[in-house]
Amino acid sequence: MRETDPGPAAGAPADRLAEVFDLVGPLYRRAQRKVEQDVPREGLSVGVRAVLNLLREQGPMTVPQMGRAQALSRQFVQRMVNDAAERGLVELAANPAHKRSSLIRLTPEGRAAIDAVVERERRLLRQAGGDLTEAEIDSCLRVLSRLLHFLDDVDMD
Amino acid sequence: MRETDPGPAAGAPADRLAEVFDLVGPLYRRAQRKVEQDVPREGLSVGVRAVLNLLREQGPMTVPQMGRAQALSRQFVQRMVNDAAERGLVELAANPAHKRSSLIRLTPEGRAAIDAVVERERRLLRQAGGDLTEAEIDSCLRVLSRLLHFLDDVDMD
DNA sequence: CGAGAATGACAACCAAGGTGTCATGATGGA
DNA sequence: TCCATCATGACACCTTGGTTGTCATTCTCG
Numbered sequence A, B: 001m002r003e004t005d006p007g008p009a010a011g012a013p014a015d016r017l018a019e020v021f022d023l024v025g026p027l028y029r030r031a032q033r034k035v036e037q038d039v040p041r042e043g044l045s046v047g048v049r050a051v052l053n054l055l056r057e058q059g060p061m062t063v064p065q066m067g068r069a070q071a072l073s074r075q076f077v078q079r080m081v082n083d084a085a086e087r088g089l090v091e092l093a094a095n096p097a098h099k100r101s102s103l104i105r106l107t108p109e110g111r112a113a114i115d116a117v118v119e120r121e122r123r124l125l126r127q128a129g130g131d132l133t134e135a136e137i138d139s140c141l142r143v144l145s146r147l148l149h150f151l152d153d154v155d156m157d
Numbered sequence C: 001c002g003a004g005a006a007t008g009a010c011a012a013c014c015a016a017g018g019t020g021t022c023a024t025g026a027t028g029g030a
Numbered sequence D: 001t002c003c004a005t006c007a008t009g010a011c012a013c014c015t016t017g018g019t020t021g022t023c024a025t026t027c028t029c030g
Helices: A013-042 A046-058 A063-070 A074-086 A108-129 A134-153 B013-042 B046-058 B063-070 B074-086 B108-129 B134-153
Strands: A090-093 A103-106 B090-093 B103-106
Touching: A013 A046, A013 A108, A013 A134, A013 B013, A013 B046, A013 B063, A013 B108, A013 B134, A046 A063, A046 A074, A046 A090, A046 A103, A046 A108, A046 B013, A063 A074, A063 B013, A074 A090, A103 A108, A108 B013, A108 B134, A134 B013, A134 B108, A134 B134, B013 B046, B013 B108, B013 B134, B046 B063, B046 B074, B046 B090, B046 B103, B046 B108, B063 B074, B074 B090, B103 B108
Parallel strands: none
Antiparallel strands: A090 A103, B090 B103
16 A cells, blocks of 8 residues: 555565654754753853864864864855854964865854863763773764765765 | 773773764764755655654654653654644544543554655665675674663663 | 643744855965 | 866855644543
8 A cells, every 4th residue: 555665574684774864863862952951051052062082083174174074165164163252262364275264163162161061961871871882983984874874975965 | 191091902892882972973974964855855854754763663653652662752843743644644542441641643644654764875885785695784783782772771870 | 630741833932053145364376 | 388177165034844832622531
């Protein structure tokens, strides 16, 4: 009767991948809520947190680079960076490669702020980890990265 | 110098879990964009798609149930359901368990619409699947579910 | 039966994030 | 070297996913 019959086994790989797909939404919302209720302690917003975290992990980079890295528009990242700069969390550094587009760098205050946030998140995740094995988490990372890169360049039909 | 030193190995489980955490944002955004550019063919919005998909997978349920299932507010789901109902994609069915809160059910049109969407998504995901093994995807599902349920009940601090 | 919980309806609101545009400055090719 | 072009920053506007708050109703259960 139905044209697509997932069946009780739900076996095919693409179907399981679809399950992953469906988990992303709820997960994102809850994660965001957690971050939202934690991050204000340092006076950050979710967007600013994302930017600082990126800088924390990848080192100084330009605004457009960050946009690409996080799948966000250049302009949005710019706003977050400006906001962070006003609060003294990041600063501009000369970019040898491009004169106009300066590198954004964490200030000591910025580093302290994002470190505090990340540290709390990790404490939380440690609890969540439970009996999950490294191998499982690695697989998860592989799957998600694959999905991420794939969604990046493919257009739907 | 830094209080949290991830180190080059990035080994500890909680750190890897943090990586998963960080992937969720970009993934969500790209996934959402894909869905956004696909879903209008059936005249759906992202929110309506989520509702229909839920009904498709879990069968008829009430609005509050759906909200809980997707980590969305009751009211938001209600809006989506009302919207879907206006378009004839879902219909109300008497709920034996609660007289006031009716079960929401897919109409044939609704089923056709969501099936079409899901089918296209699956075609896409099949491509994305590539050489990912079932086992990897399973691990991924386990990790994400764990994370999801954990974030659900725990409060920060 | 009465109190309190659950539901639907509706309004107000918030914030994430995108888009469009402009001016300016960088860059690379003829 | 100069010009066409691209990339960047700045700013305004908008969309919309999603929440919160409130009220009236209805259900449920002690």
